[in-house]
Amino acid sequence: MVRGGSLMADEIFENPRLAEIYDPFDPDRSDLDAYESMVTEFGANTVLDIGCGTGTFACRLASRGIEVIGLDPAEASLNVAKTKKWSDRVRWIQGSAQDLPPLKVDLVTMTANVAQVFLNDEEWKEILLAIRDVLRPGGRLVFETRKPKSQAWLKWNRENTYKRIDIPNCGVVEGWVDVTDVQDSLVSFRWTYVFESDGSIITSDSTLRFRSLKEITESLMDVGLSVEDVREAPDRPGQEYVFIARRPTA
CATH class of the missing domain: 2.20.25 (N-terminal domain of TfIIb)
Structure with missing residues (x-):
């Protein structure tokens, strides 16, 4: 899980003993089904999963032949990820989005609470700018955030x-x-x-950070990403926004 624009990670992701038990304490990852469906919907062949944690989603995509980059600052979580089936087909990078090597992807994802760990407006803008830079023209960013209300x-x-x-x-x-x-x-x-x-x-x-619909929409527009859709999270109906933002083709 990314913590702001830095390489810091919360203890739950960075402590080896806690990283080891992360999956057993959160075994139901049906929340990832919607993201996997959108990979198909958008025809994405290359995916950057920011805050990939223990790599569950990245490995699911890799099993389908998708080219996946899993990014996370927490070494302990990545070590767990690398033990999973299909992990050898994922490109794992320890660090933050600002430190990514030159690359272009069809889709960037931030699942679970990742988008909410960027606490101040500057951190949030930095991550959005970094995402915009790695998206190919027409590429999309998909993330969820809990509704404050x-x-x-x-x-x-x-x-x-x-x-x-x-x-x-x-x-x-x-x-x-x-x-x-x-x-x-x-x-x-x-x-x-x-x-x-x-x-x-x-x-x-x-x-x-619990941002409003207006705050998030304006922040995406400010960095040149258009809001294509805002959906409900199937696993938490009425509780979350699922944003789909797109980098313009021109």
Whole structure:
């Protein structure tokens, strides 16, 4: 997961013990189905997945013969990604979008919460400019962001998120999330994991920016990307925007 325009990553992605349990704690990736469908819809042959994390989406595309670049600042997450089937067909890059080598792709994706980790307007503009530069003329950017009015964070507490999972080669792990602060459009929260094998408790703090439909639309237009469509996320109807932006052909 990208943290702003830098190489920083939250502990949940950078700590090797947490990266190892990331997938078992979030096994349902039906949210990726819509993205995979759009790869087909738009006829994309080359895809850059920004904030690829443990590589689930990138490997799914690689299995279909799509040329995929998986970008993430977190070495621990990329190490997990590289153990997966089809990972040898993905070009993995550790870093930020601003550090990408010269390339042109048909589609750029930011799945899950990736688009919301860019907290200030300057960081957000920097990532959009970097994306515009790697898109071929007519290429598209697809990303999702939670609707502020849905206030998803109201359910980010131990009561609603607690899990206790027995993970192979790791043992039993407990995990949950709690909101730690809400300031205007910024929501901060803390993941807590308890490893029963040795009693270790590891926490990871994150902050997301909840931008309005107007804010995002204007920010895309400001960098020369046209908003082609705004859809609902099939896995969270009424809770998220799915933006499809396009680089003009001329």
